[in-house]
Amino acid sequence: MDVSDAALVAQTQAGDGNAFRVLVERHSRKIYRLAFRLTGNEADAEDVVQEAFLKAYRNLGNFNGQSQFSSWIYSIASNHALDLLKSRKRRPVQSLTEEQESSGPQLTNLLASGTPDPERLASGNEMRQVIVVALDEMTPQERVAFTLRHFEGRCMEEIGASLQLTTGATRNAVFRAVQKVRRALHLVEGGPPWRTKAESGT
Amino acid sequence: MADESGIRHITEEEMICHYYGEESPGGLQAHLDECRQCSEEFSTLKRAMAAVDSFAAPNPPPDFEERTWRAIVQRDGSLAGRAAWWRRLLFPKRLMWAGGLAAMVIGAFLAGRLSITPRVTETAAAPEAVRERLLVAALSDHLEQSERLLLEIDNSELNDERQVAENLLAANRLYRQTAALEGKSSLATTLDDLERVLTDVAHAPDRPTAAQVRQLQARIEDQQLLFKVQMLGQRLRQLNQQPIERKG
Numbered sequence A: 001m002d003v004s005d006a007a008l009v010a011q012t013q014a015g016d017g018n019a020f021r022v023l024v025e026r027h028s029r030k031i032y033r034l035a036f037r038l039t040g041n042e043a044d045a046e047d048v049v050q051e052a053f054l055k056a057y058r059n060l061g062n063f064n065g066q067s068q069f070s071s072w073i074y075s076i077a078s079n080h081a082l083d084l085l086k087s088r089k090r091r092p093v094q095s096l097t098e099e100q101e102s103s104g105p106q107l108t109n110l111l112a113s114g115t116p117d118p119e120r121l122a123s124g125n126e127m128r129q130v131i132v133v134a135l136d137e138m139t140p141q142e143r144v145a146f147t148l149r150h151f152e153g154r155c156m157e158e159i160g161a162s163l164q165l166t167t168g169a170t171r172n173a174v175f176r177a178v179q180k181v182r183r184a185l186h187l188v189e190g191g192p193p194w195r196t197k198a199e200s201g202t
Numbered sequence B: 001m002a003d004e005s006g007i008r009h010i011t012e013e014e015m016i017c018h019y020y021g022e023e024s025p026g027g028l029q030a031h032l033d034e035c036r037q038c039s040e041e042f043s044t045l046k047r048a049m050a051a052v053d054s055f056a057a058p059n060p061p062p063d064f065e066e067r068t069w070r071a072i073v074q075r076d077g078s079l080a081g082r083a084a085w086w087r088r089l090l091f092p093k094r095l096m097w098a099g100g101l102a103a104m105v106i107g108a109f110l111a112g113r114l115s116i117t118p119r120v121t122e123t124a125a126a127p128e129a130v131r132e133r134l135l136v137a138a139l140s141d142h143l144e145q146s147e148r149l150l151l152e153i154d155n156s157e158l159n160d161e162r163q164v165a166e167n168l169l170a171a172n173r174l175y176r177q178t179a180a181l182e183g184k185s186s187l188a189t190t191l192d193d194l195e196r197v198l199t200d201v202a203h204a205p206d207r208p209t210a211a212q213v214r215q216l217q218a219r220i221e222d223q224q225l226l227f228k229v230q231m232l233g234q235r236l237r238q239l240n241q242q243p244i245e246r247k248g
Ligand SMILES: [Zn+2]
Pocket: B008, B009, B010, B031, B035, B036, B037, B038, B039
């Protein structure tokens, strides 16, 4: 029988480094996948994982035993990723324009790469690229909220609590994110976004 | 949102909430079932959301947990903890490749050779902490015996010493391997130095020449081995003198 997270937290608080190691072993993989989806690359994802566990360790005194350790560490990781994304967007103006230019051509390339064919899109790597473009076009807040909602299945209320947003603001961030996804897909798939495949095909 | 016929269709936001199973207006599902326009829109939304799933996160490398742990310990030394690696000595998962031999050696070592009774009598003490103490006691016992052996290497015969060195070798090898695996490089280095000397003593001739003994002594002195072993033993004993943590 595995020791519970709560017991491991208590042991860590009592000075047992080994207990924290078990927590790292238990949760780091999941946090990595979350972090990868938030940041879009392996190096940043690893950084987020390490930062999250370090922050958790240093703030273990503030950890409220009422909540789950897993939710808590998710929240720390999400906030660190949020800061990282914000700082990335804040980078020098010229690199921001480069970024915009590079996300533009990416989509244009996708569009130019042939007749939009949903079958091909669905089967190939291209669908993934479209999603990458859409995720990059989201604001940091939209991206984090959307990732937590879509990939991690967290509810709006919980996401809001993690990111210190009202539930309404969280919902809006998710809506805008979904719209960006649909817009990107619409650009490559063609047809008005509200039309079904059958209608746009004729 | 109502069309010419005055019917209120489902908004995009309501649909998204519905898709994620969040709170949405009552009667929404009934409307979806009846209204072709809205149900088609909902299908489009579902397709788009399914496309998002193509953005899969890669699997981190198999040693990811280990690497993460090392990285954070490196960034915060207090995590290494005084007890962090001792447990590995008792539960040497990665030494199990030796067919459980390592575990057996440790078991035998603890059962048979552990002469020091840990000064722990509190029944409420965490069993982990007690085990760690036993280990620390065992290793410091090992170092003490090694220390004695090193001091006894003089010009006389090495008969008894050879036997003692042989006995100490097996345990030493185990400690050294574990220390190395756990990244305790300075401990591993000291144990490595000790091991070489123990090997030499164990394999020494019955009646070594004075030159051979001097050579051995010179090596011990060159490496300041005696000093290192003494220091290490002292540190371990201090470790065991700290009050044991009790489970709340
Ligand atoms: Zn409708």
